[in-house]
Amino acid sequence: MAATGWLWLSSPAPAGARAGGGHSFSGHSSGSHSSGSHSSSFSHPSSSRSGSSGFSGSRGVPLVGLAGLPCGCSFLLVLILITAVVFAIMALKAKARSQAGPPPTLPQPADLERIRDLDPDFSVVLFEDFVYALYSRAHHARTNAADLAALAPYLSPAVRQNLAARAPVGVPVSAVVVGALRATDLRLPAAVPGQPPDPAARIVAVLEFESNLTTGEPGSEATQYVRERWQLGRAAGARSRTPENVRTFHCPNCGAPFEAAHASDLAGGAGESSDGGRCAYCGEVVSGGRFDWSVEAVELLESEARPPALTGNVEEQGTDDPTIYHPLVQERRAELLRDDPATTDEALLARLQLIYGEVNAAWTALDLTRARPLVSDGLFDYLQYWISAYRHQGLRNVTENMRITRSTLAKVVRDRFFDAVTFRIYGAGRDSTIEQVTGKLVGGDPQNDRIYSEYWTLIRGAAVRGAPRAEKSCPNCGAPLETGMAGECKHCGAKVTSGDFDWVLSKIEQDDSYTG
Numbered sequence: 001m002a003a004t005g006w007l008w009l010s011s012p013a014p015a016g017a018r019a020g021g022g023h024s025f026s027g028h029s030s031g032s033h034s035s036g037s038h039s040s041s042f043s044h045p046s047s048s049r050s051g052s053s054g055f056s057g058s059r060g061v062p063l064v065g066l067a068g069l070p071c072g073c074s075f076l077l078v079l080i081l082i083t084a085v086v087f088a089i090m091a092l093k094a095k096a097r098s099q100a101g102p103p104p105t106l107p108q109p110a111d112l113e114r115i116r117d118l119d120p121d122f123s124v125v126l127f128e129d130f131v132y133a134l135y136s137r138a139h140h141a142r143t144n145a146a147d148l149a150a151l152a153p154y155l156s157p158a159v160r161q162n163l164a165a166r167a168p169v170g171v172p173v174s175a176v177v178v179g180a181l182r183a184t185d186l187r188l189p190a191a192v193p194g195q196p197p198d199p200a201a202r203i204v205a206v207l208e209f210e211s212n213l214t215t216g217e218p219g220s221e222a223t224q225y226v227r228e229r230w231q232l233g234r235a236a237g238a239r240s241r242t243p244e245n246v247r248t249f250h251c252p253n254c255g256a257p258f259e260a261a262h263a264s265d266l267a268g269g270a271g272e273s274s275d276g277g278r279c280a281y282c283g284e285v286v287s288g289g290r291f292d293w294s295v296e297a298v299e300l301l302e303s304e305a306r307p308p309a310l311t312g313n314v315e316e317q318g319t320d321d322p323t324i325y326h327p328l329v330q331e332r333r334a335e336l337l338r339d340d341p342a343t344t345d346e347a348l349l350a351r352l353q354l355i356y357g358e359v360n361a362a363w364t365a366l367d368l369t370r371a372r373p374l375v376s377d378g379l380f381d382y383l384q385y386w387i388s389a390y391r392h393q394g395l396r397n398v399t400e401n402m403r404i405t406r407s408t409l410a411k412v413v414r415d416r417f418f419d420a421v422t423f424r425i426y427g428a429g430r431d432s433t434i435e436q437v438t439g440k441l442v443g444g445d446p447q448n449d450r451i452y453s454e455y456w457t458l459i460r461g462a463a464v465r466g467a468p469r470a471e472k473s474c475p476n477c478g479a480p481l482e483t484g485m486a487g488e489c490k491h492c493g494a495k496v497t498s499g500d501f502d503w504v505l506s507k508i509e510q511d512d513s514y515t516g
Contacts, residue, residue, distance in 0.1 A: 018360075018363070018397070018399060018431055018452070019359045019360055019362075019363035019371075019383060019399075019508070108515060108516075109182055109183050109184070109515045109516060110183040110184060110185050110186035110205070110206070111186065112124050112127060112183050112186060112205065113413065113415075114186060114188060115127075115186070115188065115203060115205075116415065117188070118188065118189075118197055118203065118236050118237075119238070119239055119240055120416065121239050121240040121242075121416055121417075122240045122415065123240065123415040123416065123417045123418055124413055124415065124420075125413070125415070125417065125418040125420055125459055125506070126240065126241070126243060126246050126417060126418070127240070128181065129246050129247065129378060130241070130246050130247070130293065131181065131207060131230075131232070131293075132178050132181070132378055133246070133247040133249075134151075134154055134249070134293075134295070135176070135178055135209055135211070135230075136176040136178065137151065137249060138151060138154075138155060138159075138163055138295075139163070139173050139176045139211075139213060140172075140173050140176060141163075142163035142164055142166060142167045142173065143164075143167040143170075143171065143172050143173060145164070148160045148163065148164060149260060149276055150249070150257075150258055150259075151249060151258075152258065152260060152276040152277045152287050153249070153251065153252050153258055153277060153279075153286040153287050153291075153292065153294065154249060154252075154292065154293065154294055154295060155294065155295050156287070156288070156294060156295060156296050156297070157276075158296075158297065159295045159296070159297065159298050162298050162300075163298070166300070168215075171215050171216055172215065172216070172217070173213055173214070173215050174214050174215065174216065174217075174218075174221060175212075175213070175214035175385060176211060176212075176213055176214075177211060177212050177381070177382055177385040178209055178210070178211045178382075179210060179211065179212075179382060180208070180209065180210035180211075180513070181207060181208070181209055181210075182207065182208045182515070183205060183206070183207055184206050184207065184208055184229070185204070185205070185206035186203075186204070186205050186206070187202075187203070187204040187205075188203055188236075189201035189202065189203070189236050196237060197235075197236035197237045198236065198237075199235070199237055201235070201236035201237070202233050202234065202235060202236055202289065203233065203234050203235075203236050204231060204232070204233050204296075205231075205232045205233075205293075206229065206230070206231050206232075207229070207230050207231075207232065208227065208228070208229050208230075208301075209226075209227070209228055209229075209230065210225070210226070210227045211225075211226050211227075212224065212225060212226070212306075212385070213226055222305060222307075223305070223306060223307045224303055224304065224305055224306065225302070225303070225304055225305075225306040226300070226302070226303050227300075227301045227302040227303075228298060228299060228300045228301055228302075229298070229299040229301055230295050230297070230298050231295070231296045231297040231298075232289075232293045232294065232295050232296065233288075233289040233293070233294055233296045234289040234292065234293045234294065235289055235290055235291070238289070238290070238291055238292060241292065242417075243417055243498070251279040251281060251282060251284075251286055252286050252290075252291035252292035253279060253282050253284045253286050253290075253291050254279060254281055254282035254284070256279070256281040256282070258279060258286070259279070259280040259281070260276040260277070260278060260279075260280060261278040261279065261280045261283070310389060310390060310393055310395050310397070310433060310443070311395070311433055311442040311443040316450070316451065316452050317511075317512040318453070318510065318511035318512030318513075319426075319451060319452055319453045319511060321511055321512065323408055323410055323424045324410060324424075324514060324515065324516045325410050325411070325516075326410065326411035326412065326422075326516060328412070329409060329410060329411055329412055332412035332413070332414055333409060333412050333421075335414065336412060336414065336419060336421075339465075340465045340466070342465065342466050342467040343467070343468065344467075345409075347467045347468045347470070348421065348458075348468055348503070349407060349423075350468065350470035351458070351468035351469065351470055351502070351503050352404070352407065352423060352425070352456065352458065353404060353470070354374070354469075354470050354471070354472070355371075355374045355375075355456075355458070355503075355504075355505050356402070356404055356425070356427075356456075357402075358370050358371045358374055358472075359371045359374065359375065359383075359505065360399050360402040360429075363383070363387070363397065363399060364396070364397065364398050364399050364400075366387050366390060366391060366396055367387075368380065368383055368384060368387060371383070372483050372484075372485060372487060372497065373472075373474075373481045373482070373483040373487065373489075373496050373497060373504075374481075374497075374504055374505060375497065375504055375505045375506070376459065376497055376498075376499070376504050376505065376506040377487060377497060377498075378506065379505060379506055379507065379508070380485075380487070380497070391436075394435055394436050394437060395433055395434065395435060395436060395442065396433065396434055396435075396436050397431070397432075397433045397444075398430075398431075398432050398433070398434060398444075398446065399429055399430070399431050400429060400430040400446070401428075401429050401430055401449070402427060402428075402429030402430075402431075403427065403428060403429060404425050404426065404427050405426045405427060405428050406425075406426045407423045407424065407425045407426065408423065408424050409421060409422070409423055410422045410423065410424045410455060410516075411457075411516065414462065415462065416462060417461065417462055418459050418460065418461060418462055418499060419459065419460050419461075419462055420457055420458070420459045420460075420506070421457070421458050421503075422455055422456070422457040422458075422507075423455070423456050423457075423458075424453060424454070424455050424511070425453060425454055425455075425456055426451075426452075426453045427451075427452055427453065427454070428449045428450065428451050428452075429449060429450065430444075430445065430446050430447070430448065430449060430450065431444050431445070431450040432444030432445060432446040452511075453511045454508055454509065454510055454511060455507075455508070455509040455510075455511065455514045456505060456507070456508055456509075457505070457506050457507035457508075457509070458503040458504065458505055458506065459499045459503065459504060459506045460499045460502060460503045460504070461498075461499050461500045461501075464499075464500065464501065464502070468502055468503050469502050474489045474491060474492060474494065474496060475496055475501035475502040476489060476492050476494035476496065476501050477489060477491050477492035477494065479491035479492065481496075483496060483497065
């Protein structure tokens with residue numbers, strides 16, 4: 001059920017490639033940040049060097065012609081020239097850095113797990129899924145007044161007005177793909193042990209989204225990169241929704257499809273709602289976060305026309321950065337192993353290897369069928385967006401001999417509904433992009449390995465026990481692992497992509513954007 005989380009950020013320069021890496025959103029390390037992959041485009045790190053043999057000077061001039069000099073002079077001259085080249089390169093890099101200004105830094109994320117102090121049912125996995133679905137639904141609805149009104153329990157009047165004002169008349173939003181989500185602030189009322197929260201107390205969470213929005217009718221689509229800040233609020237005494245309801249936007253009190261009560265039914269009285277937030281079925285005012293999260297304010301931070309950039313070369317960023325470990329990773333890993341001794345390190349890594357291989361093979365084939373049983377619904381939607389973008393531009397990203405060279409467990413999250421484990425993987429493989437018809441190379445290096453690292457998060461239902469499967473068989477019926485696009489086994493009908501049976505991949509995050 002988990003959504004794609006804060007995924008894959010790239011620089012504004014042409015980028016693109018790898019499942020989960022190198023797409024057309026902007027990135028913090030060399031721009032802003034968003035839902036394509038950060039800096040992981042196709043070029044091998046050596047592509048920035050001159051192609052001439054021997055040493056190359058700062059302008060690509062080969063240092064040749066030394067062989068005829070006397071040995072001592074030749075050695076000394078080579079040493080002097082090498083030193084000069086090193087200092088020249090360092091000076092050029094220092095100048096570039098000074099002109100560009102200091103690199104932007106990612107804010108430390110707010111710890112959403114603290115909400116469990118007030119709400120034992122709170123799940124970060126489900127919360128992310130909810131806000132991704134709400135974000136997408138809200139942008140799809142912004143061109144239709146009735147659709148926006150149906151979201152009154154979840155969007156304040158000011159937010160609905162903000163979204164409607166962004167929508168050109170008659171221009172629908174045909175696709176919304178979110179790749180970056182950060183919790184930048186969390187405000188909690190003080191919890192008193194043994195006492196329920198004050199009914200008037202509220203929880204406030206501030207989130208930053210980065211997304212690509214596709215607008216327009218088929219054949220005349222335009223794509224925008226959007227970065228915005230959403231403030232969500234909820235009564236401190238409200239309880240989180242369960243997994244089966246996380247993507248529905250019915251009345252948060254009675255569960256009926258939301259329909260606002262008529263104005264004639266809202267006459268006077270305390271607690272009455274004049275903003276369309278009273279449910280016509282149960283009669284309760286359900287707006288303003290009384291029963292569930294409601295978006296109180298939206299701030300558009302950045303918006304620009306930017307079609308998916310799928311060609312070109314951008315150097316990897318962050319591969320050499322130190323791994324960010326959650327402070328409780330070892331303690332929680334031990335708890336998970338005590339609760340399920342079959343979930344050994346070897347078994348988890350075997351499952352990760354299976355998913356990694358299937359996702360990369362499906363990505364190169366421009367067909368996610370074989371990877372569908374192994375990824376969450378949100379991640380599938382994200383990957384499918386980019387597959388469609390490649391198809392639309394007549395391109396194919398080819399990844400060959402992709403392999404995990406090493407991995408380390410960086411984070412474990414456990415709640416009532418899900419367990420989640422995040423590995424930092426170090427990978428290598430040949431990564432290039434070609435035109436589908438001609439086979440012409442338009443990005444990357446098909447001859448040399450590209451080295452990179454990413455953070456991959458797997459989720460599984462908290463009640464599930466048993467060794468993770470490393471073979472392609474249905475975790476429910478044991479038949480060959482085949483699903484439809486909805487993630488249901490073609491043999492037994494079980495929804496195997498929800499994490500209810502085995503670990504599935506829910507997030508891929510770039511090393512230069514991951515904050516823990």
